[in-house]
Amino acid sequence: MKRHLGSRKAVGIAAASALALTVTACGGGNDAGRGGDAAEGAPSPGITDTSVTLGITTPLSGATAGPGTCTVAGVTAYMGMKNAEGGIEFGDGKTRTVEIEALDDTYDPQQAKANYDQLKDDVFAMTAGLGTPTNRAWLDAAIADEVPQVLIMTGDPIFSETEQSPWQLGFVPIYQNEGEAFGELLATSTEEHKVAILAQNDDYGEGYVEGFKSAIEGSDNIEIVDELTYEATDTSVDAQLTELANSEADIFFNAMSVTPLMISALQKAQQLGWTPSWFLPSNTSSPTAILEPGGAAAYPGIYSVSFSKAPQSPAFAEDEDVQTYLSALKDYGNYPDPPAFPHCQWSWMVGATLEQAFQNMEEPTRDSFMEALRSIEGYEAPLMLPDTSVSTGEDGQPAVSTVVVQKFNGRGYDTVETFE
Known part of the structure; x- marks a missing residue:
């Protein structure tokens, strides 16, 4: 898309x-x-x-x-x-x-x-x-x-x-561009969706969320049910994941830039039995470095954005x-x-x-x-x-x-x- x-x-x-x-x-x-x-x-x-x-x-x-x-x-x-x-x-x-x-x-x-x-x-x-x-x-x-x-x-x-x-x-x-692309994709769905958001507490996270919200504005079938932040210096987001899992959202918009935190977030959500579809920023969506160790196969969909060919993709072998x-x-x-x-x-x-x-x-x-x-x-x-x-x-x-x-x-x- x-x-x-x-x-x-x-x-x-x-x-x-x-x-x-x-x-x-x-x-x-x-x-x-x-x-x-x-x-x-x-x-x-x-x-x-x-x-x-x-x-x-x-x-x-x-x-x-x-x-x-x-x-x-x-x-x-x-x-x-x-x-x-x-x-x-x-x-x-x-x-x-x-x-x-x-x-x-x-x-x-x-x-x-x-x-x-x-x-x-x-x-x-x-x-x-x-x-x-x-x-x-x-x-x-x-x-x-x-x-x-x-x-x-x-x-x-x-x-x-x-x-x-x-x-x-x-x-x-810019962050707004990526966030907006996710929102526009979700807006193509005709199903009802509940969205949980976790964003880095700085311009990075704010930009992603701003773009996402602008794209879903006016979509009656999309509801943001919980929204939390974390600090880039945090060593764990387990508390935030636990609260967001209780929202029972089927979409998780995770504007996170720190590789270890993204891996642990993927793992923690599974431990909690929460398996929504994920929207991940381009810089923390690596299949080999993040998704595989995070157990991404457990989720119905992991979505990201790109503008570059990925060497590990069979399409570009x-x-x-x-x-x-x-x-x-x-x-x-x-x-x-x-x-x-x-x-x-x-x-x-x-x-x-x-x-x-x-x-x-x-x-x-x-x-x-x-x-x-x-x-x-x-x-x-x-x-x-x-x-x-x-x-x-x-x-x-x-x-x-x-x-x-x-x-x-x-x-x-x-x-x-x-x-x-």
């Missing part, structure tokens, strides 16, 4: 023991000045005639290390592949290799800000990092410093609103994009196994989208880069599902705002058009 929501206003490397991961380009040098854009056309920090350096702050250890390491692995693999081919030809006619410096923030906002402060003077742009609170921690600083904070893994709409965030651009669909991606992920991303989290695919797409911007920036400056990045329209990045694309020109929307609703089939996901 395709959901194009562009008109609405309203993500393992063996890195646990290392705070920094540096991807060394095949060529490079530091033969250009670091004077920023003080003189028109003068190179910004982090770019020379032969290389460009990107920074990432993301969780490489802790509870969110699984998806966090993927946000580095995919873009590292993409740029490593391009470096091995000789680099990327930029719009100014020079060919450059891409270097990546990634620091571990353990999903801690204070550490994320410290990482940004460490990187900001040496990188051309910050990209790909996971998390709403962690990216928000240095949002104002990036604006003040005029450092691009782009194609990051958060669905917070503030990062895609040009007036408020002129140096920012999100990559994944022979897909050329997937084969190229998996090979590069192993060779250049230090990720030998098929990824359990979609963030690896997403950051591969980030690499391809960055290449599009690099190819069209006419000067080695952050200003020129942002202009080129915000001019991408209808780009079908490698690994994108049919009917989804990268478009960066609409204010209030991230690079990807089209999603496909899917149902878990025991191994991967199948696209669905109506609620079953």
